[in-house]
Amino acid sequence: MQRPDESAGQGMTRRLFMLARLLSLLLAVAVIILWVRSYWVNYYCLIGFPRCDLSLYNAEGSMGVGFVRETMVVTPSYRLTFGRSWPQDSVLTWRLGGIGFSRDCDSFGCGYAFELPCWCALLLTLLLPLRDFQSRRRRRRLR
Numbered sequence: 602m603q604r605p606d607e608s609a610g611q612g613m614t615r616r617l618f619m620l621a622r623l624l625s626l627l628l629a630v631a632v633i634i635l636w637v638r639s640y641w642v643n644y645y646c647l648i649g650f651p652r653c654d655l656s657l658y659n660a661e662g663s664m665g666v667g668f669v670r671e672t673m674v675v676t677p678s679y680r681l682t683f684g685r686s687w688p689q690d691s692v693l694t695w696r697l698g699g700i701g702f703s704r705d706c707d708s709f710g711c712g713y714a715f716e717l718p719c720w721c722a723l724l725l726t727l728l729l730p731l732r733d734f735q736s737r738r739r740r741r742r743l744r
Contacts, residue, residue, distance in 0.1 A: 622730050629726040635659050636719035642685055650678035663699065665716040668692045 635644075647659070651686035656667040695702045699718035 602736050615678050618733075622733050625726050625729045629723055629730070630642070632664075632719060632723045632726055635664070636662060636723065639663070639719065642674075645684050646684040647680075647684075651678070658662075658718075663701075663716050664722055665714055667711040667712065667714040674707075 632699075638644075639659045639662055643658070645656060645658040645660075648655045652671055654667075654669045654671070656665075656669075658665045658667070681700075694704060696716075699716075700719065701714075701716040703714040706712070
């Protein structure tokens, strides 16, 4: 016999997983839209902090994250910038299957970039919904 609080916890867990699956599907749709648009329009978002910059970009079928740590030049305030074309030309120093990594240091600071193809991001966002679909299908077969 189960305690009453155990069954209530299972219902909450089921709801949380349902919410996670829904958010994952919405994120997958957003990735598909960004993937298709990335061949015509490049996007970036630059978030600036006093000693470092964080950038997110989407271009030519890939999504990327960049991080620059400034050592000499200090930006005094926080800033947020959006744009339609990537302002810097970064060359990836390591690439395998579309996944890339770059590290570049000079006298002003060090920069790092990580790039992931959109198809890989799509697969990652679809893992939870596909797992749920597979388990539901398996349960139907057992009935």
